[in-house]
Amino acid sequence: MAKAALENAIWDLEAQREGISLSKLIGGVQETIPCGVSVGIQASIPELLGVIEKELAAGYQRVKLKVKPGWDVEVLERVRHRWPGITLSCDANSAYKMRDADHLVEFDQFDLLMIEQPLWHDDFYYHSMLQKRLETPICLDESIHNRRDALAAIEMESCKIINIKLGRVGGFSEAIAVHNAAQERGIPVWCGGMLETGIGRAHNIALSTLENFTLPGDVSASARYWAEDIIEPEVLVSAQGEIAIHDTPGRGYEVRAELVERLTVRKETIRALELVG
């Protein structure tokens, strides 16, 4: 993640020097990106339904529910019953084991866009076994750290969709390599979130403009996470659930330096290596 922060800053700087948007620099082609939301485990199902209602009213195109043993089939059933037509997916963050396979097959009845990372965070083999039993596409998130992982997962048929996170794969270079590997093999990708501030969010937006980001990502509005974001303008999602891409040079969002200064509690200076020649 630290490497991604540094590498992405350099991509951003390069785009500013070239006078083009970061999206353009990385080869992005989409002028708006579709947005989804990730909804965490709530205290009760009625509470969850209330949260989803609010997110749908805000325009989000896809609802992803976090699931775990004890908070899954009944929850999905209630949500699907209430909103039969919405694009719905779920994310288990490795909450299940292979012995839960029969239980996970029950998820097929809910017409989910995908089930994300049902098994171990570092696994391909058992996901491949599970995918053979499921109609619902498996999406891998935690298992994918680089292009090599993506190729292994695709080759083993461990997933049909890949979630790309800039922080997880270490920056734009590897994210683009994963994107291209998936695209060449007909595997759609989407951009996950890691509770970024506006700067990381801006990078996620640029990444999501690549051609094979065909599914709504977890890239949502600043206001969903922050009372006040550290960028301006803040990230806005339209009533149609889309974010418009800025074509100003670089990431397209300015850092509110005075706000960062105000929020700073500790400072550390890292001396850059002096490069010779």
Ligand SMILES: [Mg+2]
């Ligand atoms: Mg995930």
